[in-house]
Amino acid sequence: MTPAPMFALVPVRALTDAKRRLSPLLDAGERAALARAMLEDVIECLSRAPSVEGIAVITDDADAARVASDFGALALPDTPEGGLNASLEAAAAWARGSHAERALLVLPADVPGAMPDDIAALAAENAHVVLAPARDGGTNALRLRPDAKIPFAFGLGSCARHAANARAAGLSVVVVERPGLALDLDRPEDVALYLARAGTSRTLGLLHRLGVARRLKEKATP
Numbered sequence: 001m002t003p004a005p006m007f008a009l010v011p012v013r014a015l016t017d018a019k020r021r022l023s024p025l026l027d028a029g030e031r032a033a034l035a036r037a038m039l040e041d042v043i044e045c046l047s048r049a050p051s052v053e054g055i056a057v058i059t060d061d062a063d064a065a066r067v068a069s070d071f072g073a074l075a076l077p078d079t080p081e082g083g084l085n086a087s088l089e090a091a092a093a094w095a096r097g098s099h100a101e102r103a104l105l106v107l108p109a110d111v112p113g114a115m116p117d118d119i120a121a122l123a124a125e126n127a128h129v130v131l132a133p134a135r136d137g138g139t140n141a142l143r144l145r146p147d148a149k150i151p152f153a154f155g156l157g158s159c160a161r162h163a164a165n166a167r168a169a170g171l172s173v174v175v176v177e178r179p180g181l182a183l184d185l186d187r188p189e190d191v192a193l194y195l196a197r198a199g200t201s202r203t204l205g206l207l208h209r210l211g212v213a214r215r216l217k218e219k220a221t222p
Contacts (some may be wrong), residue, residue: 003126004146006090006119007054007095007102008046010073011084012039012109014061016173019110025188025215037202039064043071046105047094049116054099057090057109064109072102085152092144092152106152112203113180113194114141121176128171132181133159135190140181192216 012018026034026167039057046052056076057068065075072191075093080089092104105122107114122130122141128148132141139158144150148171153161159175166173185191185203195204195213207213 003048003051003123004142005053005054005105006051006105006201007099008052009056009058009069009076009086009088009095010039010093010109011058011060011078012045012064013059013078015039015063016061019186021187022191024219025191025212026210030210032208034203035109036063036067036183037206038112039067039109039205040071041075041201042107042109042114042202043068045114045116046119047052047071047073049119052105052118053102053212054095056091056095058087062063062122074077075170077109084154086140091169096146101146103146104142104144104155107185108137108154108184110184110186110200111140111181113183113184113197115180118178118180121178123145124209125174125176127174129162129166129173129174131162131173133161133175134184135182138184140184141176169194188216188219 015032015035019031021053022031046055057073058076059065060077060078068075076091079090122143130143134140135156137159139154139162150165163173183194196221
């Protein structure tokens with residue numbers, strides 16, 4: 001069976017409220033700029049991936065919705081009272097109703113290392129559920145075949161939960177290890193690892209302009 005093309009869902013919280021765990025390293029304005037740069041990098045990656053035939057950003061943030069529009073992506077409403085997983089369930093229900101023939105791909109907005117080759121690796125698998133684990137055991141990408149459905153369980157340790165839920169439902173599971181998908185920027189140590197990688201992106205450019213490598217070095221000095 002040829003893998004189905006994908007419709008991508010990109011959840012993102014309000015840019016001005018994002019990445020609070022980076023507050024020892026970045027002030028509020030810098031964190032908002034970082035969240036925007038990461039969102040732009042993720043949407044651009046998806047837009048360059050031949051297997052992706054639609055992108056929707058899940059947000060109630062006007063700035064994030066404008067970023068989505070600038071890249072030709074849709075903006076779907078968030079459900080803040082229900083949290084991330086409830087928002088994803090609502091967005092997935094809409095996507096399945098509008099694009100039933102497409103697989104669903106969830107890629108959070110804070111994985112700026114994602115590249116089109118990483119998306120191609122997910123698309124190439126024909127399992128019902130394809131997972132890309134985060135470095136800390138979370139889920140940094142989740143692909144569901146059109147005939148597959150599991151409850152979203154994003155959060156700490158979610159990769160194992162997603163896999164267990166899929167197997168309990170009798171669905172096949174593949175875990176794809178990709179360096180570009182393993183790192184989400186939540187903590188200063190994540191930023192340090194990201195800065196150590198080669199490449200170019202809006203996120204890297206911003207971190208370099210802000211002198212974040214120097215800040216990290218100063219914090220590490222006794």
